[in-house]
Amino acid sequence: MNNSTPTTSWFSRLLASTDKAYAHQWFFTAACLHAILVIPLTISARYGYGPTILLMPTGHAFEMLFGLAPALIAGYLLGPMPARRLIWFVGFWLLARIADLIAPFSWLMLLCNALFVLLLAQRLLPRLWAAKKWRNRSLVPLIGLICALTVIIILAGQFDAHLLHRYLIDESVQLFALLMLFIGGRMLAPAAAGEFYRQGKELTARVQPRLEGSLILIITAAYLLAPIAASLSGLLLISSGLIAGIRLSRWQLWHCRARPDLLCLGLGYGWLALGLILLGWSKWEGGLYFSTAAHAITVGALGTLATNVIVRVTLLHIKQYPSRITLIVTMTSYMTLAAITRMAADFSGNRELLLAIAALAWSLAFLFALYIVLKGLTTPRPRRPAKTTTA
Structure with a gap:
């Protein structure tokens, strides 16, 4: 039985x-x-x-x-x-x-x-x-x-070990920023180049290996110097944010207005550049408004890039084009609202209200991403056509 x-x-x-x-x-x-x-x-x-x-x-x-x-x-x-x-x-x-x-x-x-x-x-x-x-x-x-x-x-x-516990979590923000710089760049560069090709143009600045290598070395140095030279670590983070901004500008995403998916990815990369500058400035000033700077990375950059990558990978897996999904713009708009209101809460007398708005906007953005993921699960992946042979 x-x-x-x-x-x-x-x-x-x-x-x-x-x-x-x-x-x-x-x-x-x-x-x-x-x-x-x-x-x-x-x-x-x-x-x-x-x-x-x-x-x-x-x-x-x-x-x-x-x-x-x-x-x-x-x-x-x-x-x-x-x-x-x-x-x-x-x-x-x-x-x-x-x-x-x-x-x-x-x-x-x-x-x-x-x-x-x-x-x-x-x-x-x-x-x-x-x-x-x-x-x-x-x-x-x-x-x-x-x-x-x-x-x-x-x-x-x-x-x-509460001080060590807090220090390790705070300093890890730049590690995740570096990871997003790497993955975001590797995703944006070929996608932008492909869009330029479809327009009959050529994007010469793609991965930009020298700038990518500089970002890896500078942020690594900033992380290692943090416990012994916080101000110098802050200056390095500011420089890394400026380099990330230069790298983003060289992709010339303003020529990709017909590709909202690329513009939304670019916005997430822009949050990374801004967040690194703010984080470096905070460290230079002795930790002033560290939480505000960190949320530019953890909400603005991580939230925007995460939701867009989730949607992009899901759609490409089932052979659909992210550029045709208008929900990406709505999702990214909610995440932008979440980042702005979360950062503004640190300077406002209406802190609790802004935190609630930020939380709601964040959850809605991921709810849209979840909808696309679940829809992708129920959509069969197209199979490659069988090869035919001729006599």
Whole structure:
């Protein structure tokens, strides 16, 4: 007699399956749901109705940087793999998020986060190290450091090393900024060049390897100098923001007005440039308005780039063109509103109202992204036509 329920039977078949699954479908769905819920939960916690860990600025920041961002990294870089293997990645990430909210700084939280980043590093780092150019290989220490910091930050919280805990989270913002500069540039450059080609023009400034290499070296130096020369670290971040702005201007996106998807990606890259300048200025001034500067990167840049990348990857997977989806502009407009109101809240007497508007706009932007992801899941991927042979 078979006593298994339909749910357990489905789960058993999934674990035993060798069918290929796409990481972006799983992790982008999870990332959207996480983003939609965690900011309203943070607002609710301020009034006693949410997880207490989100009341702490470091608790909220950890969940956004080391909860949401790794899911986006996994979705973008992992690629296809057997479903029974991918379910372990998603499972440990989900358990880590639950543990963070209900049992912060516990050994369960440490274990789940450690297992997830270990699986992620084991899968990604050897593949990335196979790249020939040092700029591409620079992703190995960058992602490796982000994975290691996930565990170190939790340990610092467990042993009540509060200053170290706060310092590591604050300084990690520039690591994620560097990662977004790299991935955003690698996505924008060929897309802009392709649009120029369709217009009968040629874009000579594409990846811009010298500027990309300069950004990698300068931000790395800024990160390493932060504990011993904060002012110099700030100057380096300001220079990196200026370089990022120059790189963005050389893509000449104003010639791509018929491509709102590229303009929205460019806006996210622009937030990165602005955020680095503001972050550097904050460090130069001894940490003044650090939170405001950080949110230009974590809301303006991360939010805008994340939602646009999610939509872009989802649509290209099912052979649809992002330029034809007008929802991208609406989604990006909401994220821009979220960034502006969140930053303005630090200077306004209506702080609570602006924070609520920012939270609502952020969640709506990811809700639109989730809608496109779920729609993509129900849209069959076109198959390549079979090759025909002639006698």
